[in-house]
Amino acid sequence: MSETTRRPAPRRGGPMGGGMGGGMPAEKSLNFGPSAKRLLGRFAPHSFALILVTVLGVVSVALSVAGPKLLGEATNIIFEGIISKQLPAGATKAQVIEGLRQKGDTGQADLLSGMTLNPGHGIDFQALSMILLLVMSIYVLSSVFGWLQAYVLNTVVQRTMFRLRADVESKIHRLPLNYFDTMQRGELLSRVTNDIDNVGQSMQQTLSQALTSLLTVVGVIVMMFIISPLLAVIALVTIPLTLLVTVVIAKRSQKLFVQQWQHTGELNGQVEESFSGHALVKVFGRQREVIADFGEKNERLFKASFGAQFVSGIIMPAMMFIGNLVYVAIAVVGGLQVAAGAMRLGDVQAFIQYSRQFTQPLSQLGSMANLLQSGVASAERVFELLDAQEQSPDPTDPQSPDAGTTSGGPDSARGTDGVDRASGGTGLLQFEDVSFRYVPDKPLIEHLDLVAEPGHTVAIVGPTGAGKTTLVNLIMRFYEVDSGRILLDGVDIKTMTRDDLRSRTGMVLQDTWLFGGSILENIRYGRAGASDEEVIAAAKAAYVDRFVHSLPDGYNTVLDDEASNVSAGEKQLITIARAFLAQPKVLILDEATSSVDTRTEVLVQQAMAALRQERTSFVIAHRLSTIRDADLILVMENGSIVEQGTHEELLEAKGAYWTLSNAQFSSALVDEDEVVDQVASPGTGS
Numbered sequence: 157m158s159e160t161t162r163r164p165a166p167r168r169g170g171p172m173g174g175g176m177g178g179g180m181p182a183e184k185s186l187n188f189g190p191s192a193k194r195l196l197g198r199f200a201p202h203s204f205a206l207i208l209v210t211v212l213g214v215v216s217v218a219l220s221v222a223g224p225k226l227l228g229e230a231t232n233i234i235f236e237g238i239i240s241k242q243l244p245a246g247a248t249k250a251q252v253i254e255g256l257r258q259k260g261d262t263g264q265a266d267l268l269s270g271m272t273l274n275p276g277h278g279i280d281f282q283a284l285s286m287i288l289l290l291v292m293s294i295y296v297l298s299s300v301f302g303w304l305q306a307y308v309l310n311t312v313v314q315r316t317m318f319r320l321r322a323d324v325e326s327k328i329h330r331l332p333l334n335y336f337d338t339m340q341r342g343e344l345l346s347r348v349t350n351d352i353d354n355v356g357q358s359m360q361q362t363l364s365q366a367l368t369s370l371l372t373v374v375g376v377i378v379m380m381f382i383i384s385p386l387l388a389v390i391a392l393v394t395i396p397l398t399l400l401v402t403v404v405i406a407k408r409s410q411k412l413f414v415q416q417w418q419h420t421g422e423l424n425g426q427v428e429e430s431f432s433g434h435a436l437v438k439v440f441g442r443q444r445e446v447i448a449d450f451g452e453k454n455e456r457l458f459k460a461s462f463g464a465q466f467v468s469g470i471i472m473p474a475m476m477f478i479g480n481l482v483y484v485a486i487a488v489v490g491g492l493q494v495a496a497g498a499m500r501l502g503d504v505q506a507f508i509q510y511s512r513q514f515t516q517p518l519s520q521l522g523s524m525a526n527l528l529q530s531g532v533a534s535a536e537r538v539f540e541l542l543d544a545q546e547q548s549p550d551p552t553d554p555q556s557p558d559a560g561t562t563s564g565g566p567d568s569a570r571g572t573d574g575v576d577r578a579s580g581g582t583g584l585l586q587f588e589d590v591s592f593r594y595v596p597d598k599p600l601i602e603h604l605d606l607v608a609e610p611g612h613t614v615a616i617v618g619p620t621g622a623g624k625t626t627l628v629n630l631i632m633r634f635y636e637v638d639s640g641r642i643l644l645d646g647v648d649i650k651t652m653t654r655d656d657l658r659s660r661t662g663m664v665l666q667d668t669w670l671f672g673g674s675i676l677e678n679i680r681y682g683r684a685g686a687s688d689e690e691v692i693a694a695a696k697a698a699y700v701d702r703f704v705h706s707l708p709d710g711y712n713t714v715l716d717d718e719a720s721n722v723s724a725g726e727k728q729l730i731t732i733a734r735a736f737l738a739q740p741k742v743l744i745l746d747e748a749t750s751s752v753d754t755r756t757e758v759l760v761q762q763a764m765a766a767l768r769q770e771r772t773s774f775v776i777a778h779r780l781s782t783i784r785d786a787d788l789i790l791v792m793e794n795g796s797i798v799e800q801g802t803h804e805e806l807l808e809a810k811g812a813y814w815t816l817s818n819a820q821f822s823s824a825l826v827d828e829d830e831v832v833d834q835v836a837s838p839g840t841g842s
Contacts, residue, residue: 188529191536195355198320202312209309213367216301219294221375224513225383226294228506230287235501236272237279244275269497302368309364317356324348324541332547333634334594342425347541350420351534358531362524369517369524376514383503383510384493387486391511394482398521401474405467406525412464413533419457421537426453464530471525479515486511548636550653557645557652557660582610582645583660583741583772585631590640592630592795600626601795604640608788613773615783617816618792624776626795628744631774633657644742662740666747668727675704675730676711682734691737698733699762700726743773780817789813 199206328348336344380388430437430446437446490504587606593599601623608614616624629635630642633654641648649657662682670678679691679700686694692711695701703726707713715721722730735743777783784803791799791806791813799811806813 187536188532191539192528192532194539195359195532195535198316199312201319202315205308205312209305209312210367212301212305212308213371216298216305217368217371217375219298219301221372221379221510221513223291223294223298224506224509225379226287226291227509228500228502228504230284230291230502231505232272232500232502233280233284233287237277240274241278245277248275272500305368306364309367310360313356313360313363316359317352320355320538321348321352324352324538327542327544327546330546331544333629335544340421340425340429342423342428343421344541345428346417346421346424347537350424351417351537354417354534355531355538358527358534362528362531365520365524369520372513372517376510376517380507380510380514383507384490384499386493387490387507387511390485390489391482391514394478394515397478398475401478402471402521402525405471405474406529409464409467409526409529412460412467413529414536415460416457416464416530417533417537419453419460423450423453423457426450465526469526475515479512482515483508483511551651554653554656555647555651556656557647582770584608584610584643584645585742585772586643587627588641588643590630590642591638592626592635593638594626594635599795601630604795604797606790606797608772608774610772611770612787613775613783613785615775615777615786615789616792617777617780617783617789617813619816622792623795624792625746627792628663628746628774628776631742631744632661632663659738660741661744662735662738662742663744664728664731664735664746668724668731670715670727670730672714672716674709674712674714675700675707678715678730679733679737682737683739686737691733694733694737697736698729700729700733703729741771743771744776745774746776747778780813791816 324347377388377392380391426449430450437443486508490499490507493499494501494504585606585608587604590601590604590606591599592601604627606614616627618624626635630637631649633649636650641650643649644652644657644660671681675695676688676691679695680686682694683690688711692701695704695711704710704713707722713721732745775783775786780803783789786803788800789803789806790797791811793812799806799809799813801809807817
């Protein structure tokens, strides 16, 4: 659309404008607690599955935690069997210890006092094999339950992300047009794709590891206190140290993660703008500026990403250092305990394993702060989108121009796309004392009164920024009027559903939009379920049929994403055919002929003459030659209608329209009759 004053200034420019400026710094630090709580709250519908995940995790961890204790018993059997083999057969443990004390070897006596000895006998291989088989079975079962836990949790996370994507998609369709006017497209795409993917990956990794790590810590603490309360107290010193280190580092990395994802969105916006405006960048020779702007944004993203990963990456080495200190302390104290006979060697071995199992989950929890902060930062950006102000809801008791019935009544026909196709009404459109402004302190349209009769063509002309396209936005309810009302066949459009209103309105914009698909499918987009015959009839009405047969596959010619295999004029004709197929009561063309040549323009005008029958048509045009035969021409300046009348009447008045006409037709006018004769000959196209 061409109006420059119709919206608040966006935060970016086009490929050649302000979009090359510097990116914004982080607007605020991450509100971690509430955002994390809200993110976890999205898992509430899967509470039963999460309970199952917890149960499976408890069983898996319990089996895994039991392993070191059993292996410690195996070590005791081997070590004590070797010692027993060296003792005299037939003697009891007490006799052996008493003999050592009498010899003055109290250290060895204390060592043997903590063992289970059978003098003269070696290793009990039967008991050893039973323990090893039990340990193997326990670890296998632990792995099976762990796999089941991961499977169920993966299902929960993916379904939650599925719902999040669906909520975002639904939210986008409920957002008002001004949201997209002020939101950079690449930034929006980054939130919908990158941020949601990052949330899913973060939750997938952190939830599973966090649950397993927490359960492991609890289970290991229980086993450590069973084996040795003294060593358990030494091991527990790591908890406050770990929390202290994690909190200190996490606070420093939070802001960096927010900046990382904000700069990611800005860089995506820059890339999207540069690629979509690649031709303009080349034409105006602005490659260096684009490359420099990309390099600047890329550098900011690099610094934020490097800082976030570096600072949060310190957590893991810090946890390992604390764990190694505890390992040394346990080894020393445990060795003294064994030497004093207060502990068995296998128990010390098991405790050392538990200390590793204890510090490893703590280290994992610390490193997961990295992923969690990144995921919550992305979640906060998604939540900002979900919390954006929506357009006003449709009325609960909607009205319809169809004889005053509610929308979707017996006089409406529902298409296969689920939208009620209007069958009643004549297309009478009335503006009654309408006022509107995009910015509260900048009036645009003030107290506008206008009547568009059914079957008439109303042309709207005026300088850029006069408010022409704003009228169209108000008719389509892309924006709501501040005061006054707009009536369609006597019904206030505010009392109609948007689907009902827009199903009665066909719109062709200056900027064509075609999707990847055949020409037939692109035209059928105007009315899903239309037959091929109806589509071709609309194509003939819009003179698409005149050029489509020159294409390799005719109507089945597949257009690429940019529709680069047809000309700009042919694109516009296809979009006009799409509007024809919709069979609207009100037709709006916003500079619809701006991209076509003179011959094609005459074809479009001829098609429009046929389409105007029993339809109200609004034509926004800068070229006055396209609207000479309009039933009513409105001349707008600064949001107000300063003149209205037919082409001849306005020229005679010698006012604003006469001034515009002289500006455009100061040179010799084209002989339109001659052009019509030329395009009437066969084989001509756009």
